[in-house]
Amino acid sequence: MTTIGFIGLGVMGAPMAANLVAAGFDVTGYNRTPAKAEPLVEAGGSAAPSVADAVRGADVVITVLPDSPDVEAVVLGDDGVFAHVAPGTLVIDMSTIHPDVARRLAGAGAARDIQVLDAPVSGGEQGAIDAKLSIMVGGDAAAFEAAKPVLDAMGTTVVHVGPAGAGQTVKAANQLIVAGVLELVSESLVFLDAHGVDLERAVQVLAGGMAGNAVLDRKAAGMLARNFSPGFRVDLHHKDLGIVTSAAREAGVAIPLGALVASLMGAARAQGHGALDHSALLLQVEQLSGRSGPSS
Amino acid sequence: MTTIGFIGLGVMGAPMAANLVAAGFDVTGYNRTPAKAEPLVEAGGSAAPSVADAVRGADVVITVLPDSPDVEAVVLGDDGVFAHVAPGTLVIDMSTIHPDVARRLAGAGAARDIQVLDAPVSGGEQGAIDAKLSIMVGGDAAAFEAAKPVLDAMGTTVVHVGPAGAGQTVKAANQLIVAGVLELVSESLVFLDAHGVDLERAVQVLAGGMAGNAVLDRKAAGMLARNFSPGFRVDLHHKDLGIVTSAAREAGVAIPLGALVASLMGAARAQGHGALDHSALLLQVEQLSGRSGPSS
Amino acid sequence: MTTIGFIGLGVMGAPMAANLVAAGFDVTGYNRTPAKAEPLVEAGGSAAPSVADAVRGADVVITVLPDSPDVEAVVLGDDGVFAHVAPGTLVIDMSTIHPDVARRLAGAGAARDIQVLDAPVSGGEQGAIDAKLSIMVGGDAAAFEAAKPVLDAMGTTVVHVGPAGAGQTVKAANQLIVAGVLELVSESLVFLDAHGVDLERAVQVLAGGMAGNAVLDRKAAGMLARNFSPGFRVDLHHKDLGIVTSAAREAGVAIPLGALVASLMGAARAQGHGALDHSALLLQVEQLSGRSGPSS
Amino acid sequence: MTTIGFIGLGVMGAPMAANLVAAGFDVTGYNRTPAKAEPLVEAGGSAAPSVADAVRGADVVITVLPDSPDVEAVVLGDDGVFAHVAPGTLVIDMSTIHPDVARRLAGAGAARDIQVLDAPVSGGEQGAIDAKLSIMVGGDAAAFEAAKPVLDAMGTTVVHVGPAGAGQTVKAANQLIVAGVLELVSESLVFLDAHGVDLERAVQVLAGGMAGNAVLDRKAAGMLARNFSPGFRVDLHHKDLGIVTSAAREAGVAIPLGALVASLMGAARAQGHGALDHSALLLQVEQLSGRSGPSS
Structure with a gap:
């Protein structure tokens, strides 16, 4: 054995x-x-x-x-x-x-x-x-x-x-995509809420089409319920995005969306959300627009 | 009937x-x-x-x-x-x-x-x-x-x-997420290719985890095969992102990743890819780093 | 006469x-x-x-x-x-x-x-x-x-x-640059403050070199004194950046920094600073990093 | 002595x-x-x-x-x-x-x-x-x-x-501002050229108002003449922006415009402009919109 x-x-x-x-x-x-x-x-x-x-x-x-x-x-x-x-x-x-x-x-x-x-x-x-x-x-x-x-x-x-190293490189790409999707979903939820749309139904229909993704499937319900117990902490995702940006520099490639979302994950951490689940990126997006949560 | x-x-x-x-x-x-x-x-x-x-x-x-x-x-x-x-x-x-x-x-x-x-x-x-x-x-x-x-x-x-209008608002959010995910996947593919990673296997494993999304499932194979026949044209997605950014302004919400990807979709169009499928956002990301396609 | x-x-x-x-x-x-x-x-x-x-x-x-x-x-x-x-x-x-x-x-x-x-x-x-x-x-x-x-x-x-129109086009470019420089100076001040640097002296030396600009010359002292009485209001600069982004779309050019700073000026407005001088973009940058003003 | x-x-x-x-x-x-x-x-x-x-x-x-x-x-x-x-x-x-x-x-x-x-x-x-x-x-x-x-x-x-270290911290802020202003001026020149505006006159009037800055005063003429002999090389500015982004991470502050321009300077380098003056950031902005230089 x-x-x-x-x-x-x-x-x-x-x-x-x-x-x-x-x-x-x-x-x-x-x-x-x-x-x-x-x-x-x-x-x-x-x-x-x-x-x-x-x-x-x-x-x-x-x-x-x-x-x-x-x-x-x-x-x-x-x-x-x-x-x-x-x-x-x-x-x-x-x-x-x-x-x-x-x-x-x-x-x-x-x-x-x-x-x-x-x-x-x-x-x-x-x-x-x-x-x-x-x-x-x-x-x-x-x-x-x-x-x-x-x-x-x-x-x-x-x-x-x-x-050797290729696994970590793919993981870096994984963390880039996950962070970006968390931010995109957060921006969408704040946008939809500001327009008075029913967020649960919106998530349901978004998840069924070309915008469908694992964050909508596994994280959005928690985000709407404002349950940010980890899961995977903002602090760790912030660390991982440091790997992503430095590995992109080393490879000589520009990842503008990746660079921006790395900065915004850093903002979530600087705002005191480091110990929350990374879906708390939503709180950073809300704060950016002076909002404190879904209006309904 | x-x-x-x-x-x-x-x-x-x-x-x-x-x-x-x-x-x-x-x-x-x-x-x-x-x-x-x-x-x-x-x-x-x-x-x-x-x-x-x-x-x-x-x-x-x-x-x-x-x-x-x-x-x-x-x-x-x-x-x-x-x-x-x-x-x-x-x-x-x-x-x-x-x-x-x-x-x-x-x-x-x-x-x-x-x-x-x-x-x-x-x-x-x-x-x-x-x-x-x-x-x-x-x-x-x-x-x-x-x-x-x-x-x-x-x-x-x-x-x-x-x-009335809520359907279009949710569609705007859908187009924001889809554009953002296309850009994130494109940045990841260029990043991985620069690091010499096998892209097909990378897509397979990325699709199975938290980074999983409909773009990886339905578009990535075409992107790797450099098949950009539409599908949904860059020109139309560019038009839709104009709706997204103006609707966000009207609602008084900031969508930084959305604003940036709207600019980058505009770049893809300005580079002459307007009639291609929106997954041709990959070409814009490649050009940004002076690359002309997968190295292998 | x-x-x-x-x-x-x-x-x-x-x-x-x-x-x-x-x-x-x-x-x-x-x-x-x-x-x-x-x-x-x-x-x-x-x-x-x-x-x-x-x-x-x-x-x-x-x-x-x-x-x-x-x-x-x-x-x-x-x-x-x-x-x-x-x-x-x-x-x-x-x-x-x-x-x-x-x-x-x-x-x-x-x-x-x-x-x-x-x-x-x-x-x-x-x-x-x-x-x-x-x-x-x-x-x-x-x-x-x-x-x-x-x-x-x-x-x-x-x-x-x-x-006809060229004057307004140049003004649009002017507003793009001014907004961007206000954001860059704000990010720099928050960065320097977080590192414990004397901000007045830093402004003095930054203004004397290649980073020199009219915002440092005319606005930075007010920013350090937290005097945001207008001047030119955030609300109006936000309006002007709507002109910039739409005129860039119409001309088929991508302005990624411009698009991002337009979003961040919108954030300053959404956070309630619309009636303040546009140098209040500093407040948005501080909030992003969970800071409420210079530490000293 | x-x-x-x-x-x-x-x-x-x-x-x-x-x-x-x-x-x-x-x-x-x-x-x-x-x-x-x-x-x-x-x-x-x-x-x-x-x-x-x-x-x-x-x-x-x-x-x-x-x-x-x-x-x-x-x-x-x-x-x-x-x-x-x-x-x-x-x-x-x-x-x-x-x-x-x-x-x-x-x-x-x-x-x-x-x-x-x-x-x-x-x-x-x-x-x-x-x-x-x-x-x-x-x-x-x-x-x-x-x-x-x-x-x-x-x-x-x-x-x-x-x-000790404060001089380098201020220099980092200096490099952040200079890179950002180079990009803003480049985006403005491409924007104005696409609208058919006389670029020399535009630079003259922009330099005289709130958008005035050392890049317009010292670099814009060379940019319009497409003289990118260094000066200060893109490669070195890229290195410096690596210091800026890592020092911002260490200080726990988010610099979104800085993060984005660092990515775009990296793009200029990846496009093969590393040995040119950093004002060659203009070439990256032109390429983004599929343009190869001023139309006139």
């Missing part, structure tokens, strides 16, 4: 690890705040007191962490993943980090005969719980084949998009 | 009229270019030589025309719809026009005891052919109920969103 | 008319609110009870009014300028209106043998008081020569920029 | 060093490409074969280098400035770099009892030649007083704007 060391049991990591247990894998998890490992134990996995204990002897190591420095520390650190796994181990980083860092990890792994994949996800907390994530994978094709059964236990769309 | 006079048998109008025939309605069509009425005749409808002949005696009149002045001329003109229909007739304008004009038509109809609905559609040529349009209806609730069986023959999502 | 009928004695018109008196012209003014004609009378001019009385027998008629409909009503109305002046009269509209309307007035004048110039101004209330306006003139070259002595009494930069 | 070691004799550095010689300072220069030191020798200064030789024994060291890594290497490197100057030396970095790097240099200097100022400049090549630069200085007040006579030999507006 494949044994998995799982580092990072937060909003996303916890249900992903539980789904691995449900699929029959032997999962040992670690989280800096130990209490967050409890759901994994209840689901039938184990909790380890350190990264070293979680990954020692594992066939596969998965990391789901907030940002590039976290991943670098956990994977490359003195007492980190690479220091405790055997050659031949497969390390899958499912965090959202800069493509450059993903390539650096892959290179450092190759030097130790450790295979590294970047495999960030899309689909949100609900997608993680339902094992319906989209997983965009960069790295060696053989490593992808080896990882596929593991990834299939967490997502429904698991695609090998290119070499 | 309900008789329908149908004015405007273009890319959208022709299949919509044919679907009405298929649903058992008695349809007489008129188009300024008579040859465009031939498909309707082949489908079992009739062609009339004038607006007057098409609408005289009809229970329901439907108009599907390019722009506000066309609709005003056809409906209000000396030899137009209102001049030739009986009191009690139901007139459904399914064009995309300014909400103000829709309200004016409704008012002019009410003065003649003619019921007028604004019922613009979303879903594109394919949605029209498949009778799977989203139809957003503004006007009197009783008129909506009367129109419902007719509209159901053309679409799957038929929603009454508010009083 | 040249006699001048002057319609519109507001913030701009009143000092402009007074400067004409000071330059030796015989000026009869009219304003809808009669009290506003008092400063002109004190300056040595006359007040008339109607447009007709102000312009009858005048050699030159000048209009300085808020918007296109006002100018059309005053010039073309039943009891308006054209109805009461003799053939050969020179009519100079110094309002800021749509170039199309300026061309229509010129055409209507030509049909009556009345010469019409569009001659909008830049320089603000202070420029009007000091007779240091920039005046951008569209129309017939001979009419421009005839008008030059009159215009020289109100401004220091008086330039014939092209045929 | 004060002796000055001057590192970096490019487009800006060479005339700045020559002005120091003209003011009576004893200047020894170093440039990686030795030929670039010749003008300094002709002006009466000396050339050194290494950084070490240029700075050893100097009272003041000045650096004018392209980017943060260059400055860090020259100042902090094993054979760099700090390795060869005595305690008490004053080091003035006049490059444009990230405020964070400026603060790091100041800290590293303080640990060695070396005073460090960040003193970036604005005014362009002409300002450097004419000793009319604006110089924005961050660092200790006493160090500023000591540096003042040296800086006065290169500029006319020399202002102490705050502690």
Whole structure:
């Protein structure tokens, strides 16, 4: 049986690890705040007191962490993943980090005969719980084949998009589109509300045509109900958009809508909404027009 | 049997009229270019030589025309719809026009005891052919109920969103979202191509997660194949975005992403792509970064 | 001696008319609110009870009014300028209106043998008081020569920029630049304040280099002192940016920064700052980042 | 007599060093490409074969280098400035770099009892030649007083704007405003040309009013003549806008116009204009609207 060391049991990591247990894998998890490992134990996995204990002897190591420095520390650190796994181990980083860092990890792994994949996800907390994530994978094709059964236990769309870093690049594009669509839907709701249109019916009909999108399907009801409990936090989406804009600069491409929505997500954060779900971009759009919520 | 006079048998109008025939309605069509009425005749409808002949005696009149002045001329003109229909007739304008004009038509109809609905559609040529349009209806609730069986023959999502003009307001929001998503997808494709990512696989995985949208589902394959035959022309979307920005001004709301994408759609037109499908927004994004198409 | 009928004695018109008196012209003014004609009378001019009385027998008629409909009503109305002046009269509209309307007035004048110039101004209330306006003139070259002595009494930069409407087109470009610079200066001040920089010294050094501009010279001190008494109101600049964006559409050119700043000026208005000086764009920028003013 | 070691004799550095010689300072220069030191020798200064030789024994060291890594290497490197100057030396970095790097240099200097100022400049090549630069200085007040006579030999507006890093922060704001104004002027010229307006006269009148700015005064004539020889290159302005956007993120402020113009400057670079003067932003605006230059 494949044994998995799982580092990072937060909003996303916890249900992903539980789904691995449900699929029959032997999962040992670690989280800096130990209490967050409890759901994994209840689901039938184990909790380890350190990264070293979680990954020692594992066939596969998965990391789901907030940002590039976290991943670098956990994977490359003195007492980190690479220091405790055997050659031949497969390390899958499912965090959202800069493509450059993903390539650096892959290179450092190759030097130790450790295979590294970047495999960030899309689909949100609900997608993680339902094992319906989209997983965009960069790295060696053989490593992808080896990882596929593991990834299939967490997502429904698991695609090998290119070499090391490519997964993170696609994730960056994903975050660009999601932020932009959140802003477009928010601008539309404020526009429609100002015109006195019934917003629930408008969302229903917009979702059925060419304007249809996952934000309308999964987020609009919460936005109308003014329920901004995360989900995926504005703070994290703001971080991700920093990756997008810097990766676009590095590639020498101009993304004007992306640049503008990155600025507006930053505004949402500056206005104090950083800890809310990213659909709280609506609050920024409302404030821009001096409005405090749907008129009805 | 309900008789329908149908004015405007273009890319959208022709299949919509044919679907009405298929649903058992008695349809007489008129188009300024008579040859465009031939498909309707082949489908079992009739062609009339004038607006007057098409609408005289009809229970329901439907108009599907390019722009506000066309609709005003056809409906209000000396030899137009209102001049030739009986009191009690139901007139459904399914064009995309300014909400103000829709309200004016409704008012002019009410003065003649003619019921007028604004019922613009979303879903594109394919949605029209498949009778799977989203139809957003503004006007009197009783008129909506009367129109419902007719509209159901053309679409799957038929929603009454508010009083006269509300249908056009929701359509404006629809066009804002669609333009924005086309631009976001285009920026993402150029970004991914510059990073050497496999675009087909990227589209596949993006479509499966929170970034999923109808543009990825229905347009991205054509964009990658560089097939920009319309579909819905850049020229018409540019016209619609003029409605969006002016309706936002009138409502006193700021739509920064909408304003920017309206400018960029105008750029696509100024670059000579006006007659192409609106997914040719990709060409504008490529030109912005000095690129002439996917590198592979 | 040249006699001048002057319609519109507001913030701009009143000092402009007074400067004409000071330059030796015989000026009869009219304003809808009669009290506003008092400063002109004190300056040595006359007040008339109607447009007709102000312009009858005048050699030159000048209009300085808020918007296109006002100018059309005053010039073309039943009891308006054209109805009461003799053939050969020179009519100079110094309002800021749509170039199309300026061309229509010129055409209507030509049909009556009345010469019409569009001659909008830049320089603000202070420029009007000091007779240091920039005046951008569209129309017939001979009419421009005839008008030059009159215009020289109100401004220091008086330039014939092209045929009828060209003055308004240049004014539109002027308003685009001014709005954009106000936003750029506002963004810079908020940026610098967030970094703890001394704003007065920063303004001093920015004004001395390539970033130097009239907004830094004339408006920044007021912005730092949070003095937003108009001056030129946000409401009027918002109106003018509607002209800019529509004239850009008509010319088939994309102005992305212009489109965005037009949206942000609309936001300032929607936030309730419409009656403040347009430098209150700073308040919109502060609100965007959740700030309520300089930290020091 | 004060002796000055001057590192970096490019487009800006060479005339700045020559002005120091003209003011009576004893200047020894170093440039990686030795030929670039010749003008300094002709002006009466000396050339050194290494950084070490240029700075050893100097009272003041000045650096004018392209980017943060260059400055860090020259100042902090094993054979760099700090390795060869005595305690008490004053080091003035006049490059444009990230405020964070400026603060790091100041800290590293303080640990060695070396005073460090960040003193970036604005005014362009002409300002450097004419000793009319604006110089924005961050660092200790006493160090500023000591540096003042040296800086006065290169500029006319020399202002102490705050502690270490503040000079670079103000320079970032300067680059934000200059880029934005270049884009606004470019959009205006394309807009006016499309309307058939005489561009030279338009520039003249725009420069005289509230839209007046240094770009119109110093750059517009070259833009109309399509002379884009640098000056200040698009590549460098693009680099600087990367500093601006990242410093805005760090400060938690949203700069929407700044974000958009940074994207458009990146487009100018991606279109192949990186080596041209930054006023070549005009070419990007023309391309956006499918235009290839003034119609007349």
